[in-house]
Amino acid sequence: MSKTSQQNPTAETNGVSVIYTQGSASGLQQVPQLVPVSPGGGGKASPPSxxxxxxxxxxxxxxxxxxxxxxxxxxxxxxxLKSKQKAQDTLQRVNQLKEENERLEAKIKLLTKELSVLKDLFLEHAHNFTDSVQPLGAESTAATPDGSEP
Structure with a gap:
């Protein structure tokens, strides 16, 4: 069964009205419901006078x-004055950070060049080291200083 609701205008006091609903077997039920007292309904609060x-x-x-x-x-x-001072401070900080950024970029370039030179030196040294060392297999077949085979 569907529920039906009716408003009872005489049951309204202090912004509370009672709505009667049709229950399945029990008859009418009273359900309190808050309703606005003003006829226009709720809405936004009015600003202070x-x-x-x-x-x-x-x-x-x-x-x-x-x-x-x-x-x-x-x-x-x-x-x-405070706003102007803040703008000047911000501009000064921007300039400081730009200078620091330029210094750091120059340092990065210098360190990159240094790394490249050190890599080249290392690779050259490693290449020379491998040329001077004989493989293990070649050493075991070589003759001993007295001319005899091992």
């Missing part, structure tokens, strides 16, 4: 207004 600022008319000649403007101007100058 700014009526306090709207009601007070700002006199541009007042001392309070002048002080607030002066503090704001000082804060803006401070913020802009």
């Amino acid at each position: 700014k009526q306090g600022k709207k009601n007070s008319i700002v006199d541009r000649n007042s001392d309070e207004y002048r002080q607030r403007r002066e503090r704001n101007n000082m804060a803006v100058k401070k913020s802009r």
Whole structure:
């Protein structure tokens, strides 16, 4: 059997309404459900009211207004100087890193050349060493110093 639901408008209090559903054999059941109190339904929260600022008319000649403007101007100058200093520091760091990168690349080139020279020397030495040493099989068939065979 399908469940049917009906809203009971008289059962609504403090944002809670009761919905009656048809059960299979037990009859009607009461199921509490939260519903918005306002007729428009839920939705986004409204921003805080700014009526306090709207009601007070700002006199541009007042001392309070002048002080607030002066503090704001000082804060803006401070913020802009801080931003400019940060940009200069970043540019200086970029230049330092570029110089360090150039030095490291030059060192890589130098070490690569040195490695190449050392490899060549090693290969030349290894080649000369293998030419001067006789294979093991040739040594055993060679004659002894007295001319006799072993």
